[in-house]
Amino acid sequence: MKYSVIIPVYNSEKTIKRCIESIASQKRTDVEIIIINDGSTDMSESIYNKMQNKYNNITYIYKENGGVSSARNLGLSVAKGKYVMFIDSDDYVDSKCFEVFDSYTKSNADYYQFAFSIEANGSVKKVISWPERHVNTESEKEAFIVEGVVTRSINSCWAKLYKREIIKEKSLRFCEELCMGEDLTFVFAFLLSADKFERVDSRIYFADVSNKESLSRKYREKLPEQKICVYEKM
Numbered sequence: 001m002k003y004s005v006i007i008p009v010y011n012s013e014k015t016i017k018r019c020i021e022s023i024a025s026q027k028r029t030d031v032e033i034i035i036i037n038d039g040s041t042d043m044s045e046s047i048y049n050k051m052q053n054k055y056n057n058i059t060y061i062y063k064e065n066g067g068v069s070s071a072r073n074l075g076l077s078v079a080k081g082k083y084v085m086f087i088d089s090d091d092y093v094d095s096k097c098f099e100v101f102d103s104y105t106k107s108n109a110d111y112y113q114f115a116f117s118i119e120a121n122g123s124v125k126k127v128i129s130w131p132e133r134h135v136n137t138e139s140e141k142e143a144f145i146v147e148g149v150v151t152r153s154i155n156s157c158w159a160k161l162y163k164r165e166i167i168k169e170k171s172l173r174f175c176e177e178l179c180m181g182e183d184l185t186f187v188f189a190f191l192l193s194a195d196k197f198e199r200v201d202s203r204i205y206f207a208d209v210s211n212k213e214s215l216s217r218k219y220r221e222k223l224p225e226q227k228i229c230v231y232e233k234m
Helices: 015-025 044-054 070-077 097-105 139-153 164-169 182-193 223-233
Strands: 002-010 031-039 059-062 085-088 110-121 123-128 133-135 159-165 198-208
Touching: 002 015, 002 070, 015 031, 015 044, 015 085, 031 044, 031 070, 044 059, 059 070, 085 164, 097 110, 097 198, 133 139, 139 182, 139 198, 159 164, 182 223
Parallel strands: 002 031, 002 085, 031 059, 110 198
Antiparallel strands: 085 159, 110 123, 110 159, 133 198
């Protein structure tokens, strides 16, 4: 298996079909789709069941609600691919994203970071991309990580590929104590553990921010304390 795509889901009946179809419709035999249902109470489960009947590379797991980090961690525990990719259930990927991945993973880097767009209500609000970059030396690695923190390009775990061997060897997981910054701490820890990075100017990911009830856009209590906790962990 070359790619493991982990999708944490909670009450995403309006968007989950688009998300799964964007991956599964590419009909790759070397891609596994791991759906973690984090205690959804809507009609999401019936949609997954129909999708499982249509595609044979979907693994569906139900768990009690514990948050996005616990869902992603469960996905990591069952993933088998050489590379891991995370997708949020509101989002979707380009119809040829795995062809793009194939062209770049020939270099056998540990980490690939791709361009993406931010969309709302069917229109593109912003395209996020950076100049292509290859990181091989320790000094380049340090500069890349610092730049990622400053530009916030590593604040999200999606639109990236991670070599699963490193995640497994270093026992890397998302911090389930955090309600914000869990992506940043995971990517930061992975980069510290990896050696070879590539930043790619190819847009393969579409982040949909239409849902105003999404956790990332809702007020969260004790936000200053959470931010301090994030940087202490880093």
